[in-house]
Amino acid sequence: MLQGNELPRVGAPAGAATREHFERKERCVARGITHMAPIVIESARGAVIRDIDGNLYLDFYGGIGVANAGHCPGGVVETIRRQAEKLLHSCFMVAGYTPYVDLAEKLVEITPGDGPKKAMLVNSGAEAVENAVKIARAHTGRPGVIAFEASFHGRTLLTMSLTSKVKPYKHQFGPFAPEIHKVPSAYCYRCLFGASYPDCGLACLDYFDRFFTAEADPTEIAAMIIEPVQGEGGFIVPPPEFLPGLREICDRHGIVLIADEVQTGFGRTGRLFASEHYGVVPDLITLAKGIASGLPLSAVVGRAEIMDAPTPGRIGGTFGGNPVACAAALATIGEIETQNLCARARHIGEFLEGRLRTLQKRYPQIGDVRCLGAMVAAEFVTDPDSKTPAKEIPGALIAACFRRGLLVISAGVFSNVVRFLPPLVVSDEQLEKAAGIFEEAVEEVLGK
Ligand SMILES: Cc1ncc(COP(=O)(O)O)c(C=O)c1O
Structure with a gap:
């Protein structure tokens, strides 16, 4: 062995x-x-x-950023075995079980932000992003979503539409979801404004003035979704002012800031969540990959008043928050903390x-x-x-x-x-x- x-x-x-x-x-x-x-x-x-x-x-690819706590960590495997003997599935939309609530409590506790927060559990990164956008739309009553060039958010219709790489992800898979707007990301090595940091004065943030005049009115934008470090796009680390600048723009216009931490979460970047490096508290955060050492699980966590926007019964799914995956997640987070x-x-x-x-x-x-x-x-x-x-x-x-x-x-x-x-x-x-x-x-x- x-x-x-x-x-x-x-x-x-x-x-x-x-x-x-x-x-x-x-x-x-x-x-x-x-x-x-x-x-x-x-x-x-x-x-x-x-x-x-x-x-x-x-x-050195770690299941593409999944095996943060290592492959088959002993404590996680044992927890999975014990939970599998008790309950494999019941569907949380029909009847409750404690691992779901235990994990939701833990996620609410460890994610950035001190105010009241809530969580929902689904199965994959893409599904978490889909739900974050649904929740933001329900909260604001607005349709639009701003996403960034060089981003990757998944392979479903909406998340592929939010994604910014034609081949292999988008070519021939259109038409894409409407009401999605792309803006440049802070890819300083290939700055779209031909500028260099820090002399640029953060032209990528200033661009929003032009964007809100030429492309979309901010009152029609529900959410802005950003990977704190763009993953599939090439590990693009933005300068320190970029995320706080986006936070300020979202606050000014009542836009829900979604941090897609599917790849950056659970210790990967040296903090439990990459948003913490930038001192930014997102309204919603999407999590998957490293959450459960490989069992299919993902989450949306965020401000309670936003998370509660969809009325009862309007979000969920058959497998979301499966008890074995929840138990694995709790054990995985335990490993990340104790080690x-x-x-x-x-x-x-x-x-x-x-x-x-x-x-x-x-x-x-x-x-x-x-x-x-x-x-x-x-x-x-x-x-x-x-x-x-x-x-x-x-x-x-x-x-x-x-x-x-x-x-x-x-x-x-x-x-x-x-x-x-x-x-x-x-x-x-x-x-x-x-x-x-x-x-x-x-x-x-x-x-x-
Ligand atoms: C930032 C980010 N969001 C979403 C996804 C989609 O996750 P999944 O493949 O679990 O649907 C990924 C996957 O690589 C990702 O890196």
Whole structure:
């Protein structure tokens, strides 16, 4: 059985079972659903994944930001087992059970904001975003939603419409949901106003004056939704004034500020929620991914008067707040707190950022290094002056890392970013090994 502290061990060739898996998958799974790594996972623990051929990999994508407390944390697995023996499902819309309320109480307690708050539970990040928008519309009686370029909010019709990357997410999937307005995000490396921070004076905030004149009246806007750090867009960390500026604009116009913390939540950025870095209290916050160590669960949490806008029976769902998932979430949050994984995220971020910045001095193709806690990314360009996105580099690097036993994935609105999202329980030895592998991969792909 894996301990979780192993180092990579690769070299066993794909055996018959792996080959058969891929043949069967091709026959019965829609081809739109792809694997990023050509392996079949047998088990995982901590920061280590074992494939069915016996190879061991360091997982630096963490189930895409889900395994914050590590793969299969012992206490969480035991809690799941105990809850599964008692109650798998009843549907919270029909009859109550305590894990739902226990978790709602905990989320209300740990999310930013001191005033009265409430929560609702659903199943996925996209479903949380859908519900946050419904709640904001019910509260304001307004239709419009402002979203940001380079954002990702999910793959359902509404959340895909809020999302800002054409391929693969939107192409041929229209028509899109109406009443959605896109504005530039604070992507300083590629500022849409051609300015540079801090001399820009935050042109992206000033833009709202023009937007509210040319595009939409603020009295018709229900909500503004922002990822405090844009995740799929390429780990875009805004300057410190950006979120407080958005808070002020929303306050001025009675717009509900939704922080989509699906990827940034639960310790990932070095605080329990990334909004805390900016001293901003969102009206609503959407949560998923790291909440329950992999069980499907998501939440909308926010100001009670807004959360209560939909009258009884108007929000919910068959599986939302499943008792096993709620129990897993409570145990996961317990692990994050008792192991102080926020501090660990900060350590991981500092370590990886340092190594990437050293590499950047040797490789001009590393155009930008961005990081907030253990959300760490490198953006690749053909040359630093033109900043032309080098889309082919992440794929080659990811393959070179894979051959050495390190799993990383790409991101970026221009598909030119490699991102690191390791489980926050990763050891120093594993971090050192992963950084070494990445450096070797860069040397292989970009030359010594
Ligand atoms: C910020 C953000 N919001 C929403 C989603 C959608 O979550 P899900 O895939 O669980 O629907 C994601 C997924 O990556 C995300 O990163």
